[in-house]
Amino acid sequence: DQQVKQNSPSLSVQEGRISILNCDYTNSMFDYFLWYKKYPAEGPTFLISISSIKDKNEDGRFTVFLNKSAKHLSLHIVPSQPGDSAVYFCAARSNNAGNMLTFGGGTRLMVKP
């Protein structure tokens, strides 16, 4: 049973518009959430994170929103750029599972010029 789900395998947006990537989770013990970006033939790179005590965290063009009651988080990219085209993974840490992260299946974002 996947505890972290990204229900959209792919997303296509126009350059300059907003990209919204979604993630749902089931484990109430998750206390920290992270987003990673992955280009082909490279390892994932850390993008942005949010603690469960917050509902928003912003870093430049990237904003993560957390809705704890809905067990849902989203990553907003504004404005989207062609270089943002990559696979995005949502990840979560459980406060009773040490330092391991549970990852979602990923969403492939394509930003068209």
Added chain:
Amino acid sequence: DAGITQSPRHKVTETGTPVTLRCHQTENHRYMYWYRQDPGHGLRLIHYSYGVKDTDKGEVSDGYSVSRSKTEDFLLTLESATSSQTSVYFCATSLGGPAIYGYTFGSGTRLTVV
């Protein structure tokens, strides 16, 4: 100046043979992890280490073993490779809890078992 080096980058092996993948870090990070990436499954944790000689199992540890004799090296061994172990394997490290520091990933090893 790569902080994490995985070797080999690509490997093709036959069913039933043992395979060892190596992860080498220069970050002096305490925690090290092995993940596999498969379509539709994202990244799944195989084994992890929280210090030299301290390792534990992850979500998909069957058929895999690990060793960590030095801070900088974390080895993943497929004891008898099977076709279901065809995957891309990623090593990751973290200084402390990943929630604060995040993980640093290597570039991956693409393993094909024929």
